[in-house]
Amino acid sequence: MVMVKICGIRSEEDIAAAEGADALGFIVSTPGSPRNLEPARARALIQNAPPALLKVVVTTCEELDQLLALGEDLAPDALQVHSALSVQKFTQLRALTQLRLYGLLPIVGPVQEIIARGRALAQVGLDGVILDTVVGHRVGGTGRTHDWTVSRAVRDALHPMTVIIAGGLTPQNVQRALAQVRPAGVDVASGVEEADGRKSRAKIRAFIHQVRSYENSSATQNQAH
Template identity: 30%
Template structure:
């Protein structure tokens, strides 16, 4: 199966118009502190454009909001303005909180797992079961990302990909998807897909030029994921 593509950190309607024809499964809006952070109003504008395209019969990606330790009140305020399809949680959110988000807002929930570049030991399935089994039934996918000491994820650097297989094994047994992020770009994503074939890949800075989304890089990234 060909992995799905998630383009994260969208801020511009013009960029969205230029990529909506591509086979992209998810578009991510960052609500956590970041240089790519958007307001609920800007996300609403982008979502409205996608809905207008859907009304014209164009297949559109699901919209994902990226959050770090949000409060219930913050989520309620943002989703009231920007009706997201997926809430992506990037910190220490508990299984109970994930369940509440999923049920209260009727959205999918992606839970990020940060992998430190300094971590030398590959975890065992028992290690992951101890850590992640409480999330079974509360999330729809696990997103592997490189740990960032400031933001948790979104570092733009890769982690050791030999960690992926054990997470894949856990995800399959738990009935959830496995997405991989962290330092992906057009020049390395084909190696990741060939070696590990995750359910999905997630990119942000790897398809930017000087901090701005680059249509040519996005197109190349999507083509290298989906050409299998």
């Protein structure tokens, strides 16, 4: 089943709106993001989120001690380092935490370099990688898609590693992304928000419906063959 992660959760209302999702992302220590939370606020939201959901702390922080502190203090299920953290630091982090760990693969530059970083992160023992859009110096939160043919090449090269696609996903395009990339998960933020930044229950419901409909149609096609 494709994992659906709703990222940039900022309130109890956002959590309620995300009903039906598999994972929630809480952004901390990322000053450039409009969805950035104070750690204490993130901790309270994580504690109040449904136990069955995967709670993910998302951060661009690259300091090992701070990353460990976020994992210990906020008590999430997973830590997603959404920056170009070195493989060496990921190796150290993997040895020091039992949390699930997710790393970033920015979709920019030669595809073989993206694949090489992904393979190195797989060897470290990461639980998955996020393929995300780069705009200027900004990675993630751009609301823009990237070249899904590159993402598919990366996904195929890294199989069976868990590959999650992000960047500009919406209820209108997520089925095309799934068909083209065939990821293990999809990660959405701005694509399911209202103009004021609140998460939209209707848009999230539509997004999840599109994902599950795609899965059902794919299963039916496979049975037919």
